[in-house]
Amino acid sequence: MQSGQLTNCIRCGRLFLKDHSDSCLDCYLEIEHDFKCVAEFLEIDQNRYATIEQVSEGTNVSVKQISEFLRDGLIFSEDYPNLGYGCSHCGKLIKRQLLCNECFVQFSTDVSRTLTKEKLLEEIQSK
Ligand SMILES: [Zn+2]
Numbered sequence: 001m002q003s004g005q006l007t008n009c010i011r012c013g014r015l016f017l018k019d020h021s022d023s024c025l026d027c028y029l030e031i032e033h034d035f036k037c038v039a040e041f042l043e044i045d046q047n048r049y050a051t052i053e054q055v056s057e058g059t060n061v062s063v064k065q066i067s068e069f070l071r072d073g074l075i076f077s078e079d080y081p082n083l084g085y086g087c088s089h090c091g092k093l094i095k096r097q098l099l100c101n102e103c104f105v106q107f108s109t110d111v112s113r114t115l116t117k118e119k120l121l122e123e124i125q126s127k
């Protein structure tokens, strides 16, 4: 018999035997329940234009949890015009990934700038 690995639940931090998920069974069931509430709420026609705050109010599921559903693609934010979560950098409403376009572009330029700088430094040092 194969024994699982003890890990901290990503949600409540409690130690649990890691099986198929990153959260303990209690949290797993809670998340599943939350997901069902959100999915049911969004199935109602008039909720199609709800914002994440309205969904949270209507379902008692935290905004953070709903953002996770969106980020994980469990809920297709593309289907809901006003549904999205904050860009990790500027907080602007986005529907996928972690950053909005502007921050993504900004971030990529920063990265390439840093890379160029590092490359330059390397070249200088290798001389
Ligand atoms: Zn847990």
Ligand SMILES: [Zn+2]
Pocket (backbone or CB within 6 Å): 087, 088, 089, 090, 091, 092, 099, 100, 101, 102, 103, 104
């Ligand atoms: Zn942003």
